[in-house]
Structure formats: C-alpha cells, structure tokens
Amino acid sequence: MQYTDILIIGAGPSGSSAAALLRQxxxxxxxxxxxxFPRFTIGESLLPQSMVFLEEAGLLDCIKNHVDEYAFQFKNGAAFLKGQQRSFYDFTEKFSDGPGTTWQVRRAHFDHLLAKQAEQYGAEVRFGHEVIAVDVESKHPILTVKNEHAEQYQIQAKFLLDASGFGRILPKFLDLESPSNFPVRRAVFTHIEDGILDDPDFDREKILITVHEKDPRAWYWLIPFADGRASFGVVAEQNFFDHYQIDDTSPETLQATFARILADDPALSHVLRNKKFDTPVRTLVGYSANVKHLAGQNYALLGNAGEFLDPVFSSGVTIALKSSSLAVPLIERVIQGASVDWMKEYEQPLRKGIKVFRAYVESWYEGEFQDVVFSKNQNDKIRRMIASLLAGYAWDDQNPIHKNAKQRLSTLAEYCREGQSQTVVVGIK
Known part of the structure; x- marks a missing residue:
C-alpha cells in the first residue's frame, strides 16, 4: 500500500489548481x-473570472509566460451573429469587479502548463495511470490503480478529489450519476485554419457565437487563436443532425456533414469563406451531466466530474477552478480533524453560481436570451450586468440580474421584444 495526503483523479484545470493550492x-x-499530456480537448475560450482563481493557485504566471509560444489569443469579450444581426459584449465594460480580459487557448498546451506547474510545486503527477477500483467506505479512501505497464497497486490518502472531467470516475464507481434535465445534444468540432484576414466585421479578441439561420436551437462556436487558426464547432439536438444524415463512422464523413451544416448558414459561411479543414473532426454526444451530491466524508467532486451544463457560454473551466478554490480550505480542515458541512460550505455555494449559468443556458436554447443578445433596446446598465455574467462572474450576488436569473431573463426578453426600457425589470433607478 502506498500513502499520500491527498489523492486527485485527473490532471486537468481543476485537478492541477487543487494540487497547486494544496502544495502551498x-x-x-x-x-x-x-x-x-499534451492531449486534445475542447473548452478553449476562457472567462475573465477564471483569472482570479488561476492567480490564487499560483498558476497565472506560467500561462502569461507562454502566451506567444502557444499563440494564446487575447480575449476581451463575446460576439454574436445571426443572419444580418450582430451584437457583442465587451468584458472590460462589466458590472462586477475583477479582470475583464483573458485568453483563448489550445487546451492541450494550457492544461499541460498547469499540470507541469503543479509538478514544480511538488505534486506528483502519474500520467498513464488508470483508476480501476475505489474504496471510500473506510475513513481514508483507497484507489486501486493500473499503471502504463498494466501493473496494479493501491494508494491510500486522507482525502480524495475527483477531477476526472468527462471521465466522471467517482460518479460511475459510487453510483452518483443523476439526470441533468437537459436535452441530449451533440457537438461536432475541430480546429481549422480560419483564413480570416482584415475582415472589419470579425474581432479575433472575442469568441464568435453564431445562431444557425434556419434553426435557432443550433449554434456554432468560433474561437480564434493568435496564429490564424481557430476552434470551430456546432451544437444542437440530435434531430437537427439527423436532418443532415450525420455519419460519425469516421472523421472524413463527420467533416462532410459539418461542411453541409456550415453551408446552410450564409452569414457564417461568409466569415469562413477562406477556411481550411485540416484536423480530424470529432463529436461528443450527451455531454451534460449531474450528480446526486458533490461530496462525502472523505471525497469531493470538482468541475465537470460533478456537473457539466453546456459549452455555449464557456463556463466549464471557470466552474472547475471555482470548485478547487472552494474545496481546498475545507479539505485542510478535514485533515486537521475539524468538522465540515460539505453541503452548506461547498455544494450550495458552488451550485449557486452554476444555477445562474444554467439559467442562461436554458434561456439561450428557449430563445429568450437570444432575444436579449440581439436586442437594440439595452441600456448601458443592463449591458454591463449581462457582460459580467458572460465574463464568468456568476457568483457575484451584487449583480441585480443574478438573483432569480431565470425569471429576470424571461422578463428582460419580453421587454426587449417590446422595445421598452429594461430599467424597471431589475429595479434599477
């Protein structure tokens, strides 16, 4: 039996940031x-709120020092496109305090930098090792692990963190899975040479979210990097893809489907008129997930291992880093023998912000938030409040549209459609 203080499953952003905080x-x-690592994954458009958590974990400088080397793209907002309609939000003009800029990153490099920095702080990262059994019944949890040589060993810790992302190790082993209540959606995505040169209507410093002109339930992301390349994807429910007779048996057939979907959107096709598909196209189905609870007496779930909503507002990395920031002080108390109310001190605070993100995701697919985004009737105060939430400040309860976000978004959409002042919606004088 091997021993350590804290075991972490997964070296992605939540695992590496938790490791860095614990080593401090x-x-x-x-x-x-x-x-x-490095390995391909999506979720490349960071939110400014995540800069706060990266700095707290001592991981911000390692990213800053490699911005040019890895063509991380400076990001200051989000742009939206639907046919002839265009809109954007500048994150530096937001309601909440905190950073207003960040980067758009290739996650292969970004995640690897975080993991290497965690190693430099003294964490041991065992790449190529797979968890094959979990025991959390005793006071100190035990993992059974298979290494790269197919040899098995056991390792015990005072506390266990699941940062396995879509691997969702503890939810699977401990039967924690719970329905997300989101429809099953598919994402088809790749990296491209975007070929966008001197286009006055395109801003590389913003993620571009495009609503499909023929079906507003479908949308595309275009996340530019600093070297003329971009992450490009489309998200919709399965029946949307069925219309295109999607064939996911190979990257080539997926690319052909993706090309047909893009061709059905003239506005985005024009933006990407010089694009080149040069990277295998991938797909992910049914990615939204939830769990019965986020923590037990000797374990906790971080980031996507606990709940993943949807890629539309790029909340994944921010939620992952927030979860680490919340969990680590509680873990220290557990190890020191103090009692911790994980529901009150971890799950409820974390889910408070996730609930706000969820309201925006649901409102987006229902069309109400799309009405708000493309409305010409927003005053400056409303724009700043929305910019804060799009920038990841979902835990700022001083933001007037944070409370009862779902209801207030619905009311705000109604006023936007009617062309009336939104000031009355949120009680701003």
Whole structure:
C-alpha cells in the first residue's frame, strides 16, 4: 500500500489548481491521470473570472509566460451573429469587479502548463495511470490503480478529489450519476485554419457565437487563436443532425456533414469563406451531466466530474477552478480533524453560481436570451450586468440580474421584444 495526503483523479484545470493550492499549504499530493499530456480537448475560450482563481493557485504566471509560444489569443469579450444581426459584449465594460480580459487557448498546451506547474510545486503527477477500483467506505479512501505497464497497486490518502472531467470516475464507481434535465445534444468540432484576414466585421479578441439561420436551437462556436487558426464547432439536438444524415463512422464523413451544416448558414459561411479543414473532426454526444451530491466524508467532486451544463457560454473551466478554490480550505480542515458541512460550505455555494449559468443556458436554447443578445433596446446598465455574467462572474450576488436569473431573463426578453426600457425589470433607478 502506498500513502499520500491527498489523492486527485485527473490532471486537468481543476485537478492541477487543487494540487497547486494544496502544495502551498504543504500537503503531499498525488495526481492519477489516465492520459498523457499534451492531449486534445475542447473548452478553449476562457472567462475573465477564471483569472482570479488561476492567480490564487499560483498558476497565472506560467500561462502569461507562454502566451506567444502557444499563440494564446487575447480575449476581451463575446460576439454574436445571426443572419444580418450582430451584437457583442465587451468584458472590460462589466458590472462586477475583477479582470475583464483573458485568453483563448489550445487546451492541450494550457492544461499541460498547469499540470507541469503543479509538478514544480511538488505534486506528483502519474500520467498513464488508470483508476480501476475505489474504496471510500473506510475513513481514508483507497484507489486501486493500473499503471502504463498494466501493473496494479493501491494508494491510500486522507482525502480524495475527483477531477476526472468527462471521465466522471467517482460518479460511475459510487453510483452518483443523476439526470441533468437537459436535452441530449451533440457537438461536432475541430480546429481549422480560419483564413480570416482584415475582415472589419470579425474581432479575433472575442469568441464568435453564431445562431444557425434556419434553426435557432443550433449554434456554432468560433474561437480564434493568435496564429490564424481557430476552434470551430456546432451544437444542437440530435434531430437537427439527423436532418443532415450525420455519419460519425469516421472523421472524413463527420467533416462532410459539418461542411453541409456550415453551408446552410450564409452569414457564417461568409466569415469562413477562406477556411481550411485540416484536423480530424470529432463529436461528443450527451455531454451534460449531474450528480446526486458533490461530496462525502472523505471525497469531493470538482468541475465537470460533478456537473457539466453546456459549452455555449464557456463556463466549464471557470466552474472547475471555482470548485478547487472552494474545496481546498475545507479539505485542510478535514485533515486537521475539524468538522465540515460539505453541503452548506461547498455544494450550495458552488451550485449557486452554476444555477445562474444554467439559467442562461436554458434561456439561450428557449430563445429568450437570444432575444436579449440581439436586442437594440439595452441600456448601458443592463449591458454591463449581462457582460459580467458572460465574463464568468456568476457568483457575484451584487449583480441585480443574478438573483432569480431565470425569471429576470424571461422578463428582460419580453421587454426587449417590446422595445421598452429594461430599467424597471431589475429595479434599477
């Protein structure tokens, strides 16, 4: 049996940031990571709120120092496109305090930088090691792990963190899975040479979210990097893809489907008229997930291992980093023998912000938030409040449209459609 203070499953952003925070407190940390880094993953458009958590974990400088090397793109907002309609939000002009800019990153490099920095802080990262059994019945949890040579060993810790993302190790082993209540959606995505040169209507410093002209339930992301390349994807329910007779048996057939979907959107096709598909196209189905609870007496779930909503507002990395920031002080108390109310001190605070993101995601697919985004009737105060939420400040309860977000978005959409002042909606004088 091997021993450590804290075991972490997964070396992505939540696992690496938790490891960095725990090493600052002097604890021995071991990360079990099934894959080898760098590895491809999506979720490339960071939100400014995440800069706060990266700095707290001592991980911000390692990103800043590699911005040019890895063509991380400076980001200051979000742009929206639907046919001839265009809109944008500048995150530097927001309601909440905190950073207003960030980067759009290739996650292969971004995640690898975080993991390497965690290692430099003294965490042990075991790449190519796979968790094959979990025991959380005793006071100190035990993992059974298979290494790259197919050899098995057991390792015990004072506390266990699941940062496995879509791997969702503890939810699967401990039967924690719970319905997300979101429709099953598919994402088809790749990296492209975008070919966008001197287009006055395109801003590389913003993610571009495009509503499909023929079906507003479908949308595209275009996340530019600083070297003329971009992450490009389309998201919709399965029946949308059925219309195109999607064939996901190979990257080539997926690319052909993707090209047909893009061709049905003249506005975005014009933006990407010089694009080149040069990277295998991938797909992910049914990615939204939830769990019965986020923590037990000797374990906690971080980031996507607990709940993943939808890629539309790029909330994944921010939620992951927030979860680490909330969990680590509580873990220290557990190790020191103090009692922790994980529901009150971890799950409820974390889900408070996730609930706000969820309201915006639901409102987007229902069309109400799309009406708000493309409305010409927003006053400056409303724009700043929306910019804050789009920038990731979902835990800022001083934002007037944070409370009862779902209801207030619905009312705001109604006023936008009617062309009336939104000031009365949120009680701003």
């Amino acid at each position: 407190k002097g604890y021995a940390v071991t990360i079990i990571e099934k894959q080898y």
